[in-house]
Amino acid sequence: MPAPDRRRVCIGALALLTATRAVAAFGFDELMTLLSQRKSGEARFSEERAVSGLDQPLRYTGTMSFKAPDRLERQTLTPRRESFIVDGNQLTLQRGERVRYLTLDSVPELAAMVTALRGTLSGDGSALRHHFKATVDGAAARWTLTLVPLDLRLLGVVRLLRIDGMQSDVRVVELQLADGDRSVTTIEPLAPKARSATP
């Protein structure tokens, strides 16, 4: 009976085709694999915040650096110097002359926000999924990762984070707060030699 056989072959081929398409598609796991190849990086950033009630947006610029697995540094240079350094569970904040040291896990909202950045930069999918509902759009060449907090308390403050990137570079981090305020940070990678991933 040739007809059923042919049908079976057709279905089989179709299934095979969908399967390969699925493998080739760019999803959360693929993005994480891509991101995890990068071990360190440095960048310039500029941030613009739109805050309701203020006459004009707030603007900040400075540098950021990351070193796998868990060191993240943000140095604000204008309008005033300020630094924010996370290393493991330790957070160091410096503004002017004043320094503060915090343990991250005692301030869970902060821990979640740090995870959003650090997890994305290091491609730590399980850490991201622990705190956020993550969805990925686009392809490796240009992707968007959307993170929505799982913790209701945090969700009361942060509506979502949207991170745009190209290959293993993070380019834009957009933070939407529950009260409608918004912050968009544009990131310009520096010193390509610092990358260890394939170009």
Place this chain on the structure above:
Amino acid sequence: MTLRPGSGRGWVAVLSWLAALALGAIVIAHTRFSADLTAFLPAAPDARQRALVEQLKSGIAARTLLIAIRGGEPAQRAAASRALADRLRADPAFEQVLNGDFSAFAAIGRWVFDRRYLLSPAVDARRFSVEGLREAIDDTLSLLGTPAGALVKPVLERDPTGEAQRIAESALSGGGPRTQDGIWISRDGQLALLMTQSHAEGSDLDAQAQTLVTLRAAFATVATSGLDLQVSGAPKFAVDSRAQIQAETRALALTGTVLMGGLLLITFASLRALAAAMVPVATGIVAGVASVSLVFGSVHGATLGFGTTLIGEAVDYAIYYLIQARGRTGDAPAQGWRRWVQQSWPTVRLGVLTSICGFLALAFSGFPGLAQLGVFSIAGLIAAALTTRHVLPVFMPDGTRGMGLRRQLGHGAAWLVRTLPRVRHGITALGIASLAFLLWRHDTLWQTELSSLSPVSGEALALDTRLRDELLAGDERTMVAVSGHDVQEVLQRVEVVSARLDALVQSGQLLGYEAITRWLPSLATQQRRRDALPDAATLSARLGEATAGGSLRAARLAPFVQAVQQARDAPPITPESLAGTPIAPLAAALLVRSSDGTNIALLPVVRAPGPVGDSAPAAIGQALRGIDAAQAFNVGDELRSLYLHYIREAQGQALLGAAGVVLLMALWLRSLPRLLAVCKPLLLAVLMTMAAFAAADVPLGILHLVGLLLVVAVGSNYSLFLDWLRHQGAPDEDTLASLLLANLTIVLSFGLIAASAIPALAAIGRVVAPGAMLALLLSAAYAAPTGPLAVRSS
């Protein structure tokens, strides 16, 4: 009573005895029995240590329970933690319930916010200059548009310079337990953690016990299946040990009495003799309890526990009397007691005096618990001896006639006295070897930990350490104490100390510290801050300049100008004004008035984790140099040094006591060779017991020392009796039997105590049981310097 020795005099003795018993009973009926652990904490010598002991006794630590919920799923634990905290917060027994949910602190937040211009460390003249205002507003704005902005935005117009933020920042140590879903959890995520403080004082154990019951009941109503409550902390330990001491004391007294009763019954084969033997013991206990109550105002539960050990020595007197006063063939009836009073009583009396000498050293101990023990023992022994001397002859003028195992005991004792002297040289060699061993091991001979006095089990301590590490960053035990005559002086000094500690926080050695001046600045500082606040017109003008071209228009900041004006006229914060405010419990923990009237502020310090933090104590010491009124201490180290101080003092007292014993015997014996002969077995018994402990790697503590003192006290009876017998020419089997029986009862009762689960009691038992046995054997070994004694058969 058919027999009345000394006719009327005997009845006078009995009547005075009964009157004394009745008096004792009345005193005891009005006695307060306490069980707080701090009775075994020394009455500290210097101000800092007094503050520490005060703090341990009545400070916040004595009222704090550390609580963990274990088992089940994280969500279950979180729900149970919230429900439990809600329930406990509604209960008036709890002053404070912490579980990481700070929504309960809204009241404190409001209190602080209303007083922010008096409390903020940032308020000074520069802060309210144009430049200062611009910087402060920029700092506050930089939080907007971030998740932290949610806290700042609602109060932006009233507090644009972020003073509330600054106060919160300085108050939060930055450490603290791990938090998840708004509640505290352990770092490994397996436990939900809570902390409570009771209203009741830590020393009010009945209230603390009730608090624990309330806690458990509350947990039972909120817990879902699979969840389990773990509780630790000073009140829990105190309540548990009281229960343990009570149960053990009862059990020990009961089994001790039964065993000893059995032994006496077998030996005397007479119920009457048994009852007579218990008379001095019971009298001694009544006298002991009543005396301690009169001298100290209350009796510690542990004193009663130790006091049961007295049965061992007091029963000896009865045994000596009952056996030695036995009428001999040819004696007139009812005259045995006369012979006993003539022949044996001087020796027994000397034994009592030597024991008193030993315990006198304890009575002057810096440890209230040990002092009680000393007074208890002295009063008890005197009462027991007097009862034996004056009351027993009335009831049992001829001792006891029952034979039971007396003959066998006598034969056994005679055999020992015949045999042991033969191995005397071996014993001497063993004694010298013990001494050499002790000298070799002298470094590790003594304990240095106060915890050796604590009846808390190792398991409970491990749980406590774990919860402390999680909840209190493991280092709430480092503190700075600042003292002064009046409150304002202390507050000003705390401000000076705070400035120096701030530098250590900036350098990262400290995560933070607590200080009373965050909530109650000195009046001088409040005035300085108030003076820095400009009037409305000036402030408005400066604000206009500071915000020009910025994101925030000055026109929006009218509420700020108004708040500053209010603060200029607000009354200062005083210790009195704190009463009844949400901040009061916090203030009470950080500013204490010690019993001698000095005010002491405590600044608990949180070290940074890792090696940076390890250098913190030294850095604090350095930072405080030059401020005499402020001292940093580590609670653990301090207790250790206190303990060392007291073990040294106790050693000195024990030596003094021993010297007193020797002096007494010297006065009595009036012969150096006899004195040496009497002292030698005691010294060797002590050395060998100590060497055995050293060989078993058990360091000796203060309570072991008490045990050694008891060995000397009890042993001196044996060695004096044997010495007396030797000089009588020939010892009789009855006296020997009485010694052996007395020894057996001691070894038995202390052997029982050695098995106690209360480490302190066990320590005494483990020293006395073998030590007393050695003392008798060695006394026998050295009793006959020239060949075996001819033992006269009765």
